[in-house]
Amino acid sequence: MTSCPPRVVVVGGCGHVGLPLGIALASRGADVVLHDLSVSAAELVASGTLPFEEPGAQPLLDEALAAARLRTSTDPSVVADADVVVVVIGTPVDEHLNPDPASLPRALAACVPHLRDGQLVVLRSTVYPGVTALVEAVLHDAGLQVDVAFCPERIAEGRAMTELFSLPQIVSARSERVLARAEQLFALLTEQTVRLAPEEAELAKLFTNAWRYLKFAAVNQFYMIADSKGLDFARIQEALTRDYPRAADMPGSGYAAARACSRTRCSWPPSTTTTSSSATLRCSSTRACRCTC
């Protein structure tokens, strides 16, 4: 980083991950521009309105706007003024729900002509393995001498404003110097960083998501087994988890997979409502829910 406070542009900055991150960085003194394709989201944020609920974000957004430490832009040329460009656009899937490794480099194309030698580009989206190397090649082919790091986001929506300041941050890059640069950025937010190679970090993030989905899918299966026998899964779950540490991480049924489905317009299986006192079960398998967060 060449200046203090760092000038950070967050590409995808008005989304569920980019906005809390931008607000958090601004609250720690960074000069932040949220670049987003969505004109309506950019206007909302600039007017001081969160486009979605994120507990704890509103007062920090208000402070950052009042202090002129945060602004929005739909113009990709804003990346030219940044020390650090953080890329946190969504993870698109094709019509078969397969991730497209080229989608992130494609989305970055509008920014590439405005990047400058010496900048740090931090990839933060959840990516298909190998995407960091692909982006490095694209930037290199464009004749740019920029540093690239992959530092995956691991917050859960609704907890961003605490988790950004408390979770260890995985940082990955190909050299000690770039690792140190990425760590310097995230030191604004959190005390602990964990170093990996980019390919390791890409898998670490995907394994994290897969592990969560496995747990949700298993509990949803338990729910259906209980339900098929006319039993109340919530009652069984309450009994098996009560004061029993080894089951403490068992999530509730229908949780999260339903959120993922609503975000990705997944239509399989159709929603079902039961008469059980458990939460409504909307999704019973990870097979169709291949969305990533």
Ligand SMILES: NC(=O)c1ccc[n+]([C@@H]2O[C@H](COP(=O)([O-])OP(=O)(O)OC[C@H]3O[C@@H](n4cnc5c(N)ncnc54)[C@H](O)[C@@H]3O)[C@@H](O)[C@H]2O)c1
């Ligand atoms: N939502 C979560 O809880 C969560 C947690 C961890 C990681 N992630 C990952 O973070 C990434 C972002 O997820 P999200 O939930 O914030 O998605 P989102 O859809 O809420 O936000 C993405 C934003 O990027 C903008 N955008 C898309 N293409 C762009 C482009 N070319 N230039 C500028 N802006 C562009 C969109 O308008 C949108 O505002 C994904 O890879 C996701 O898997 C999400």
